[in-house]
Amino acid sequence: MNSPEALDPALHVLRHTFGFQAFRGEQPAIVRQVVQGGDALVLMPTGGGKSLCYQIPALLREGCGVVVSPLIALMQDQVQALRQLGVRAAYLNSTLGAAEASAIERALLAGEIDLLYVAPERLLNSRCLGLLESARIALFAIDEAHCVSQWGHDFRPEYIQLSILHERFPQVPRVALTATADTATRAEIIERLALQEARVFISSFDRPNIRYTVVEKDNPRRQLLKFIRTHHEGDAGIVYCLSRRKVEETAAWLRSEGIRALHYHAGLDPATREAHQTQFVRGEGIVMCATIAFGMGIDKPDVRFVAHLDLPKSLEAYYQETGRAGRDGLPSNAWMAYGLQDLVLQRELITQSQAPEEIKRVERQKLEALLGYCEAPACRRVLLLHYFGEESTPCGNCDMCLAPPDTFDATLAAQQALSTIYRSGQRYGAGHLIDILIGRASAKVKERGHDRLSTFAIGKHLPETQWSTLLRQLAAQGMVEINEHGGLQLHDACRPLLRGEANFVARRVRESTSTRAATSVRREIDFASDEARTLWAALRQCRRDLAEEQNVPAYMIFGDATLKQMLDARPMSLEAMFELSGVGERKLDAYGSQFLEVIQKHQRRQAQNA
Structure with a gap:
C-alpha cells in the first residue's frame, strides 16, 4: 500500500527536507495552486509557514524559484537556513563581489540553483531581467507584498514596478505573500502586481501564542x-x-x-x-x-x-x-x-x-x-x-x-472634563486640563487665570491618573480631538453627552494595572522538574556548540520548539528523532547523533542516580 508521501510529492518534500509531519491550514491548497502554474496572493500571519508556500513549489517545479525580498539581511538568513536543509539556495545582492555574483549567475543558467533571492532594485535592472530570461524559472515569489501599498507603513517604491514580472514572464506563476494587509491594501496589491487572476488565500490573523x-x-x-x-x-x-x-x-x-x-x-x-x-x-x-x-x-x-x-x-x-x-x-x-x-x-x-x-x-x-x-x-x-x-x-x-477592567458611570466626570476643555479655550493639553480639574494652581494655571474658572478643582474627587485615563477614553470615542499643537478640543460627537442625553462609562484606574494581567504569563518552557531543566540546558549547550562550529545562528541547528519535543519525547534512536517536527533528513544526518548522545548520556546518569 502506498504511503501518503509516495502519493503526494509535496508532502514528501515537507517531511524529508523540512522535517514537518503535515501541512497546516491553507498550505496544501496554496502549494497545489502554484505547483500547477497558478498565481496566488497569500495572507498568513508571521510564523504561519508562508515561506513553505513558495519553497516547496520551487523544489517541485522545473527550474529555479526567484524570491523578491526587501532586505539583504533577511535573504542572507533564509539562504543560510535553506542550505542547512540541503537546498541549493543563493542570493544576488550588493554584498557580493563581482566574482561571487558571476559564479551564482553561471550556476543559475546551469540549473544548479533551486531558490534565488533577489532585492527588488536588482531584479528590475535590465541585466538581471535579461539573465532571468535566459534561465529556467520555476516561479516568482514576492515576499512582504504589502510594501507595494502607498497607504502602508512599509512602502517601497520599487515594489510598484514588479508588475513587469507578469509582462516579461507571462507563463511563470507568481505568488505574493504578506503577514498583514487590510482590505484596501489587498486590493492595491492585486492591482499593482497584476494579480487579478490569482487565487486569494487568507489564513486567520490570529496568533494565539x-x-x-x-x-x-x-x-x-x-x-x-x-x-x-x-x-x-x-x-x-x-x-x-x-x-x-x-x-x-x-x-x-x-x-x-x-x-x-x-x-x-x-x-x-x-x-x-x-x-x-x-x-x-x-x-x-x-x-x-x-x-x-x-x-x-x-x-x-x-x-x-x-x-x-x-x-x-x-x-x-x-x-x-x-x-x-x-x-x-x-x-x-x-x-x-x-x-x-x-x-x-x-x-x-x-x-x-x-x-x-x-x-x-x-x-x-x-x-x-x-x-x-x-x-x-x-x-x-x-x-x-x-x-x-x-x-x-x-x-x-x-x-x-485575564483582568477585566472595573468600570463606573463617569457621565458627570466626562461632562466636567468637556466643560473644562471648552472654558479654557480648547487649546491646552491634558496636563494643564488636569491641573485645572484637580485644583492644582500651577504657574501656568495662574498666569492664564484658569484658577478662576468655574471648573477649577471641580474634579478633585478623582485621582490624577483617573482623569488622564478619562481624557484618553474621550479621545478614543471621538468626543474630543487633538489639534496640531497637542491641545484638546471638543468634537460634535460630545454634544449629546454635554446635554445629558447620553451616558459615559469609563474604566476605573487600578494601581496594579501594569502587573495584574501578567501574573499568569506562561513561560515558554515549563519544567516539570530540575531533571528536565538540566536536560534542557544540555540540549541548548549542544546546539550552541554546533552553531559555533557551523558559524550559523543557533536556531538554524534546531529551534526551541524542536528542542522542547526532544525534552518531552526523549528519543533513544535516530528513527525516533526523525519523527519530531523540524527534523528533516539533512539535519538528522548532520546533527541527530550529537543530540541523541546528549539525551542518552542524561538518561544513563539519571538511572545511576536512581
Missing part, C-alpha cells in the same frame, strides 16, 4: 524593566521606540541594569547596524532596542517578547511588529506602554509630514483605530482581528480577559 498587554505609562523604563525581569529574564526580545535618541538611551539604561541590550536605527553606520543585528540573531537572550527600521523579515524564531515604549503608527504596524515574537509557536508577549502624549506626538508627525492630504486623512483614521485598541474595554484580540475583517470570541489570554 501571543499575549497582548497595554499599560498606562507611569515611569515606562521602570515598567519595562519590571516586565522583563518578572517574565522574560534571559529571553530574547525587541523594544521599539519612536526616536533614535530614545533607542540609544533605553539600550544604555537596560545595560546599566544588567540586561544584555543592543540598539539599532537607520542613523547608525552600516557596519554597526550589521554587527548588532548579527549579534541579536545569532545570540541568545539579547534585547534589541530599535526604531521601526529594525525587524522586517527577521527570521529569529525564539523572540519571546516585543515591547513598545511609544505608540506605533497604526494597527497594521503594531500587528507586524508584535508578530516578530513567538514565530516558533511558543508562548510570547506583546507589551505596550502608552499615554495621551503618544497620541499627540503621532498626530504632530502626521500633520508635519509632506504627504498629500488624502494620505494624511487615512493615517489619522488608522491612528484612531489604534487608539481604540489601546482603550479597548474588552478582549484585545477580538478587536485586533476584527480590524482585519476576522470575527472571533474572547481569547482568555490578553490583559483585558
